[in-house]
Amino acid sequence: MESKFSFFKEAVKNYKTSGTLVPSSRFLANRMLKPIDFDKADVIVELGPGDGAITKVILEKLQPHTKLICFEINPIFLKELEKITHPQLILLNESAENLEGHLKTFGFTQADYIVSSLPLTIIPKKISHSILSACYAVLKQRGLFIQYQYSLTYFKKLKLVFGKNITLDFETLNFPPAFVYKCLKK
Helix, strand or coil: CHHHHHHHHHHHHCHHHHCCCCCCCHHHHHHHHCCCCCCCCCEEEEECCCCCHHHHHHHHHCCCCCEEEEECCCHHHHHHHCCCCCCCEEEECCCHHHHHHHHHHCCCCCEEEEEECCCCCCCCHHHHHHHHHHHHHHEEEEEEEEEEECCCCCHHHHHHHHCCCEEEEEECCCCCCEEEEEEECC
C-alpha cells in the first residue's frame, strides 16, 4: 500500500512526465506483453517504467539470454526501480531521445521490442517525435513498438513513423482503461 501511495504522490507532483496518477494494472501489463516472443527476444527496451509495474512482469517472463533496458527520467521512480535486483535489468536515468547511443554503450545495435508507458500526448511534440524516430531506428526488422495511451489522439502521429503497420487493442481492466498500440517495423 505504501508503494502505491508513494507512486500517487510522485505522479501528482510530476504529472507532466508521469502522465498518470496510478500504476498500470497487471491486466494492462499482460495485454501489452502478449505479442512478445520471449523465447527469441535478445533485447527488450522499456520507456517510462515508473514504479516498475510492467517491468516486474517483463522480468518474470525473460529468458536467460535476454536483457531489459529501462529508461526512466524521474529520479524518485528510478530509486523505486533500483530496489528490483535482477541481473538482466539495466536501468538508465536518461531520456530515450538518444536510444541508439545508449544501446551501443551496452554493446547492442538493435532492440527486438520496445514497451512504452510514456505519456506521448503531453510530451512536447518535437521530443515525442524524436523519441518515436529513435525507437523506429533501433527496432529490428519486424520488431514491435508497444505503447499504451488513454485516448486515440496519438494514432495519427504513430502512423507518421510506423505507417499502416499499427494494430490497436483495448484494456478495460486498468484505471483508466487504456488503448494499446502495437506498431510493427516493416
